[in-house]
Amino acid sequence: MLEFKLPDVGEGMHEGEIIQWLIKEGDAVKQDQPIVEVQTDKVNAELTAPAAGVVRKIFFSEGDIVEVGTTIFTIQEENDMPATDTGIIEEEIQVVRSDDVKVNAEHITTKPHHEAVRALATPFVRQMAREMKVDIEKVKGSGPAGRITESDLKQFKENNSITRENANQHDDKIVQEMAPMKDAIQAKGVENEWEERIPLKGIRKKIAEHMVKSVSTIPHVTHVDELEMDRLKEFKNQLKEYSDDKDIKLTFLPFFVKAIVIALKEFKTLNASIDEKTKEIILKNYYHIGIATNTKEGLIVPVIKHADQKTIFELADEIRQLAAQAREGKLSIDQITGSTFTISNVGPIGGMHATPIINYPEAAILALHKMEHRMVVRDLEGVIRLMMNMSLSFDHRLIDGVTAVHFTNRIKELLENPIRLVVEMR
Amino acid sequence: MVVGEVAVETDVIIMGGGPGGYAAAIRLGQLGKSVVLVEKDKLGGVCLNRGCIPSKALIHAADQYQRLNDLGKMGIRLSQERTTMDLGVWQEWKAGITSQLNQGIAHLCKENGVTVVKGQATFLSDDRIGVETDGDFETYKFEQAIIATGSRPFIPSFIKVDGEYILDSTSSLQLQEVPSSLSIIGGGYIGIELGMAFAKLGTKVTIIEMANRILPQVAENLVKEVTRNAKKLGMNIKTSSRVEKASVVDGQVHLHVSSEKKGTEVVVSEKTLVTIGRIPNTEEIGLNRAGVTVSEKGHIAVDIECRTNVPHIFAIGDTTPGPALAHRATKQGIVAAEVIGGVPSAVDSPYVPYVIFSDPQIAGVGLSREEAEQQGYSVKIGKFPFSANGRALATNETEGFAEVIVDANSHILLGMHMVGADASNLIGEGVLALELAARVEDIALSMHPHPTLTEGWMEAAEAVLGHAIHIVNN
Ligand SMILES: Cc1cc2nc3c(=O)[nH]c(=O)nc-3n(C[C@H](O)[C@H](O)[C@H](O)COP(=O)(O)OP(=O)(O)OC[C@H]3O[C@@H](n4cnc5c(N)ncnc54)[C@H](O)[C@@H]3O)c2cc1C
Numbered sequence: 023m024l025e026f027k028l029p030d031v032g033e034g035m036h037e038g039e040i041i042q043w044l045i046k047e048g049d050a051v052k053q054d055q056p057i058v059e060v061q062t063d064k065v066n067a068e069l070t071a072p073a074a075g076v077v078r079k080i081f082f083s084e085g086d087i088v089e090v091g092t093t094i095f096t097i098q099e100e101n102d103m104p105a106t107d108t109g110i111i112e113e114e115i116q117v118v119r120s121d122d123v124k125v126n127a128e129h130i131t132t133k134p135h136h137e138a139v140r141a142l143a144t145p146f147v148r149q150m151a152r153e154m155k156v157d158i159e160k161v162k163g164s165g166p167a168g169r170i171t172e173s174d175l176k177q178f179k180e181n182n183s184i185t186r187e188n189a190n191q192h193d194d195k196i197v198q199e200m201a202p203m204k205d206a207i208q209a210k211g212v213e214n215e216w217e218e219r220i221p222l223k224g225i226r227k228k229i230a231e232h233m234v235k236s237v238s239t240i241p242h243v244t245h246v247d248e249l250e251m252d253r254l255k256e257f258k259n260q261l262k263e264y265s266d267d268k269d270i271k272l273t274f275l276p277f278f279v280k281a282i283v284i285a286l287k288e289f290k291t292l293n294a295s296i297d298e299k300t301k302e303i304i305l306k307n308y309y310h311i312g313i314a315t316n317t318k319e320g321l322i323v324p325v326i327k328h329a330d331q332k333t334i335f336e337l338a339d340e341i342r343q344l345a346a347q348a349r350e351g352k353l354s355i356d357q358i359t360g361s362t363f364t365i366s367n368v369g370p371i372g373g374m375h376a377t378p379i380i381n382y383p384e385a386a387i388l389a390l391h392k393m394e395h396r397m398v399v400r401d402l403e404g405v406i407r408l409m410m411n412m413s414l415s416f417d418h419r420l421i422d423g424v425t426a427v428h429f430t431n432r433i434k435e436l437l438e439n440p441i442r443l444v445v446e447m448r
Numbered sequence: 449m450v451v452g453e454v455a456v457e458t459d460v461i462i463m464g465g466g467p468g469g470y471a472a473a474i475r476l477g478q479l480g481k482s483v484v485l486v487e488k489d490k491l492g493g494v495c496l497n498r499g500c501i502p503s504k505a506l507i508h509a510a511d512q513y514q515r516l517n518d519l520g521k522m523g524i525r526l527s528q529e530r531t532t533m534d535l536g537v538w539q540e541w542k543a544g545i546t547s548q549l550n551q552g553i554a555h556l557c558k559e560n561g562v563t564v565v566k567g568q569a570t571f572l573s574d575d576r577i578g579v580e581t582d583g584d585f586e587t588y589k590f591e592q593a594i595i596a597t598g599s600r601p602f603i604p605s606f607i608k609v610d611g612e613y614i615l616d617s618t619s620s621l622q623l624q625e626v627p628s629s630l631s632i633i634g635g636g637y638i639g640i641e642l643g644m645a646f647a648k649l650g651t652k653v654t655i656i657e658m659a660n661r662i663l664p665q666v667a668e669n670l671v672k673e674v675t676r677n678a679k680k681l682g683m684n685i686k687t688s689s690r691v692e693k694a695s696v697v698d699g700q701v702h703l704h705v706s707s708e709k710k711g712t713e714v715v716v717s718e719k720t721l722v723t724i725g726r727i728p729n730t731e732e733i734g735l736n737r738a739g740v741t742v743s744e745k746g747h748i749a750v751d752i753e754c755r756t757n758v759p760h761i762f763a764i765g766d767t768t769p770g771p772a773l774a775h776r777a778t779k780q781g782i783v784a785a786e787v788i789g790g791v792p793s794a795v796d797s798p799y800v801p802y803v804i805f806s807d808p809q810i811a812g813v814g815l816s817r818e819e820a821e822q823q824g825y826s827v828k829i830g831k832f833p834f835s836a837n838g839r840a841l842a843t844n845e846t847e848g849f850a851e852v853i854v855d856a857n858s859h860i861l862l863g864m865h866m867v868g869a870d871a872s873n874l875i876g877e878g879v880l881a882l883e884l885a886a887r888v889e890d891i892a893l894s895m896h897p898h899p900t901l902t903e904g905w906m907e908a909a910e911a912v913l914g915h916a917i918h919i920v921n922n
Contacts, residue, residue, distance in 0.1 A: 047759045048758065078759075142885035149792070
């Protein structure tokens with residue numbers, strides 16, 4: 023089997039992006055047949071098959087950034103192909119001896135046998151490397167006798183993405199020192215004093231894909247209403263003594279979560295999704311509330327599981343913990359998946375209205391806006407009240423406008439009269 | 449049902465329910481895939497029904513039987529009556545063990561949502577298989593398939609297994625009576641394991657091996673004690689000899705054996721066992737219709753993810769090139785299942801342990817001294833004999849030794865091998881040490897419980913460092 027490693031096609035390039043595969047796994051190819059298009063810092067190159075054979079495995083997808091020297095596909099050469107004849111078996115005693123118990127790395131797989139020296143690492147670290155898509159043979163071990171530790175892997179991965187980032191960001195000085203201006207501009211894609219181009223990748227790319235999928239699949243409608251918050255504020259202040267005792271920082275968010283969960287239980291289509299394949303509506307009898315959180319990496323949505331089964335204090339505590347973990351980038355996959363309804367709490371930053379985009383495949387999202395004192399009319403008199411707007415975007419395939427208004431009305435009823443909230447809470 | 453009329457659809461089809469196939473099925477079930485496991489005979493495959501488990505049950509019985517002879521030394525007197533072996537009763541005991549394990553596997557399959565279908569599977573195309581059961585034929589359509597049809601004994605054309613006089617490993621494990629004499633063609637591990645067991649039960653055993661020693665696949669220094677013991681058991685070992693003709697004359701098997709030293713001679717015995725290797729069951733499963741290619745010897749080449757040349761078809765276990773061992777099949781089965789289930793996984797470790805249930809047992813993992821040297825390492829070797837181990841003396845099992853092989857520069861362990869009582873269990877420490885890339889110091893500095901045979905590893909490791917306690921270091 024022949025492993026094709028990404029060559030240095032531009033002088034001194036470190037990595038390239040896979041633009042397009044021109045073949046697929048299982049294809050037979052001729053020598054010098056174009057296989058893949060790769061974009062490097064400097065050039066756009068078409069790489070060709072080093073030998074005739076069958077493409078066995080493609081390791082990267084289009085859009086992936088690959089380091090020079092990494093195997094990107096394997097070819098089983100023609101003369102290396104197993105024979106198709108299944109009938110004849112050697113009958114000579116001396117030939118067949120499959121009760122061979124000898125250990126021989128070469129026999130275990132058809133993968134070309136590594137040099138005698140194999141990277142030193144435990145099975146767990148090897149598995150981690152596979153999951154992180156890191157070629158463990160490239161990592162330098164800092165452990166005893168050069169063993170590769172978990173932190174070596176993390177470091178390796180980090181360093182690699184940092185170098186990548188640097189190459190793309192505006193660290194002009196270094197680039198200028200290394201090459202004439204012209205090259206520097208090319209090295210970073212098209213960049214000049216009027217515009218700057220940064221490749222769409224990582225979390226930002228994922229967010230972009232997710233958003234496009236959401237709006238292109240779900241017909242969004244947004245409905246806006248306002249809430250009077252004075253009583254809830256007073257109620258929260260009354261609770262301050264208890265929460266201080268318990269060392270809990272009480273915000274409005276746990277109350278919102280509770281009110282929403284109560285309303286969701288009554289309006290089941292808002293805690294639902296559509297299975298497009300089977301054309302079924304999935305009504306969910308569990309209430310996992312996502313809290314859209316801003317982090318330096320971008321928007322992340324930690325999830326409060328079974329929010330209906332938690333007390334206000336428990337919710338407060340969990341929200342604080344999740345937010346902290348989100349900011350430190352320490353959330354596990356489990357903590358950011360599985361939400362059934364999402365709250366986008368943009369209020370603390372500002373704003374009046376929005377058209378939030380539904381967290382696909384959920385049925386709705388509620389954005390909570392800035393709280394402020396506004397002049398409102400009560401009993402035909404102008405009074406000052408603490409007001410807050412909320413914007414509900416919903417999936418119009420599942421939910422009609424009337425249902426959406428009933429839903430926000432219910433939330434309003436609960437939040438404007440916290441006593442009712444407490445009475446109805448489970 | 450008419451062929452191809454309605455195909456049952458499933459994510460994954462597994463052909464063969466041996467240790468490779470059933471492990472893959474269970475793992476796929478855990479990963480939420482719909483799985484159909486097709487087995488034509490019994491769940492557990494060769495390993496459980498005709499291989500590892502029954503052979504170890506026989507070896508254990510033979511050990512117990514022979515041990516009675518040694519008890520006098522420890523002051524235990526048996527009553528006057530002669531010890532006898534009733535192989536018929538043993539068969540019942542063995543059947544109990546295998547059926548308990550069969551049921552266990554069936555239960556685990558069920559609990560993990562695996563559909564077990566009894567029948568013979570063949571590929572109809574690269575996304576369909578047909579299953580034949582008692583004249584019925586059903587088709588299944590799959591997204592992915594795993595070939596786990598295992599292997600069967602290889603029998604050369606000049607001899608024919610009849611199950612009565614000429615046996616293969618399967619029929620030898622079904623005997624109802626201990627044969628008075630048995631000639632075994634092939635001195636590999638199966639021949640030696642079964643040969644020693646029958647010798648202990650009183651059979652006059654002759655081993656005929658082509659190579660110049662028995663167990664030719666194992667490093668020479670590990671085999672010596674076994675050879676010596678085989679002779680002590682009265683086994684007749686003919687090396688550098690080949691069988692050219694076999695015939696049954698008057699209820700006796702006549703084997704024509706030729707060797708350079710003795711020319712041709714005739715070995716006569718009550719029964720003959722042929723164990724010269726195994727061949728993969730890959731001819732009659734329609735591989736050409738699925739586009740899967742095999743080697744000249746019938747093995748299916750796979751990559752580290754166990755994929756064949758057809759990317760959505762996997763092969764594992766004895767159908768693939770490499771040592772035909774149950775634990776390798778299981779590992780491959782789990783890896784194939786994980787790859788299908790989207791979990792990154794690979795068979796990328798060179799550490800495939802081997803165990804031979806000879807007397808004494810041999811077990812090892814990693815490189816032998818010769819292999820390490822061939823690969824360019826400068827090696828240090830530490831050896832510790834069982835005769836210097838308290839537990840071995842106290843249990844009257846003083847044969848054998850522990851051997852560790854390390855890279856002289858880094859002190860990283862390259863191989864660990866053992867000859868001696870319970871080596872098959874003790875090698876676990878070696879597998880773990882090598883997988884964890886341990887240094888010889890790691891073993892030397894770990895406190896090993898006393899009095900146990902595990903101390904052998906510690907002392908062998910200390911011997912590499914020049915300071916074993918219970919032997920003189922030179
Ligand atoms: C006497 C003896 C002792 C052994 N001792 C040991 C030992 O101590 N340790 C060890 O590791 N290994 C040992 N082995 C080897 C071990 O048994 C095999 O390596 C192991 O069983 C291979 O597993 P497998 O899953 O690849 O296939 P198998 O166990 O061979 O299972 C394949 C299964 O597929 C079924 N099958 C075949 N074709 C079809 C079809 N077309 N449709 C449906 N089903 C089909 C068969 O009925 C069988 O059940 C021993 C073998 C023998 C013979």
